[in-house]
Amino acid sequence: MKKTKHFLLVALCTASVTLSYAQRKSYRIQNGIGLQGGITQFDILTDNFETKVNSGFIGGLTASVDLPHRWFNVSYNIQLSENNIDINAATPATGFEEYIEYKMFTANISFLFHIKLISNNLTLDVGPMLQYNSELELKDEGKEGYLITGYENLFTENITDISQFNANGAVGLSAGFRGFLLRAQYVYGFTNILGKLNEQDLNTGSKGKFKGNQSLIALTAMLTF
Numbered sequence: 001m002k003k004t005k006h007f008l009l010v011a012l013c014t015a016s017v018t019l020s021y022a023q024r025k026s027y028r029i030q031n032g033i034g035l036q037g038g039i040t041q042f043d044i045l046t047d048n049f050e051t052k053v054n055s056g057f058i059g060g061l062t063a064s065v066d067l068p069h070r071w072f073n074v075s076y077n078i079q080l081s082e083n084n085i086d087i088n089a090a091t092p093a094t095g096f097e098e099y100i101e102y103k104m105f106t107a108n109i110s111f112l113f114h115i116k117l118i119s120n121n122l123t124l125d126v127g128p129m130l131q132y133n134s135e136l137e138l139k140d141e142g143k144e145g146y147l148i149t150g151y152e153n154l155f156t157e158n159i160t161d162i163s164q165f166n167a168n169g170a171v172g173l174s175a176g177f178r179g180f181l182l183r184a185q186y187v188y189g190f191t192n193i194l195g196k197l198n199e200q201d202l203n204t205g206s207k208g209k210f211k212g213n214q215s216l217i218a219l220t221a222m223l224t225f
Contacts, residue, residue, distance in 0.1 A: 034062035034075075036183070038220030042083035042104075044193060046212030049159075050088035050149050052099050057082055058218050066120065073114040073123070081106050083216065084139070089146035089156050100143045100156050106133040110170055122175050129168040129187060136160045153203040163196040166214070174222075181222040189214035 037059040044051055060079030067073050083106060086099035112127035138144065138156060146156045172185030194210035204210075 028068065030066040030068075032062075032064040032066065032224045034064060034181075034222045034224040036060050036062060036077075036079075036220045036222040038183075038218060040081055040083055040219075041217040042085050043215045044085060044212040045215050046194060046210070048150075048194065048207065048210050048212065052086040052088075054084035054086050054101065056084045056103075058220060062222065062224070064114075064224065071116055073116070073120065075112050075114065077108075077110045077112060079106075079108050079110075081108075081218075085136075087156070087159070088149040089143070090149060092145060092147055097149060100146055101139045102136040102160075103139050104133050104136055104162075106131055108132070108168070110168075112170065114174065121177060122173070125170070125172045125174055125183070125185065127170055129170050131166045131168055131189075133162075133164055133166065133193075135164070136162055151203075151207065152205055158200075158202055159194075159197060161196055161200065163191065163193050166191045166193055168214070172218075176222075179224055181224065183218075183220045183222060185218045185220070187214070187216040187218065 038057070040056040040058050041053050042056055043053045058079055058081035060077060062075050062077050064075040065073060082103055084101060084103050086101050088097055089100045090097045108129050108131040110127055110129035112125050114123040114125050116123055137160060144155070144157045148154045148156060148159065167190050168187050169190060170185055170187045172183055174181045174183045176182055190213070192211050193214050194212040197210040
């Protein structure tokens with residue numbers, strides 16, 4: 001009798017373990033490489049200058065990880081872009097105001113979570129971004145010597161040496177199917193991109209310190225393999 005009970009106990013335990021193991025599903029985690037490119041709309045949110053949004057272009061590489069058993073996927077992204085911005089200034093001779101165009105090259109890396117709204121066909125994308133950027137560069141050197149609007153002794157060439165390492169946050173939506181995606185992304189700069197101007201001996205009068213946060217919208221198309 002004892003042997004029978006012992007045998008039944010072993011059989012039940014074995015069946016339980018076997019059933020539990022059989023119920024586990026195997027998932028295929030799939031990696032992908034993507035190429036992306038598109039256009040940008042760039043601005044610096046600041047009280048120091050009168051700015052106007054201008055367009056640019058962006059391109060980069062993406063390494064994605066598809067997690068079918070999770071409610072999100074992840075990706076690593078490297079992007080290069082040329083962003084343009086217009087800043088209001090006036091000619092010293094006539095005082096006539098016009099928007100002066102600057103350009104800025106950027107390289108950034110980001111780690112994004114892609115929250116599945118409709119499987120992999122529509123995702124909410126959010127994550128941190130680190131950025132290295134060039135100085136602001138006048139697109140037309142003939143605009144040197146123009147007076148920045150709101151200042152009495154600050155010229156267009158004086159505001160080019162901005163902060164070159166910045167931390168951003170990115171949020172957006174991606175829509176499409178396996179192999180092709182359209183993405184709309186908003187990037188906000190958490191750090192003061194104009195902060196380095198405060199280290200220079202600039203005559204700002206009573207305007208106080210420089211402070212500005214970058215704001216960028218990127219519309220891109222992506223091919224994944």
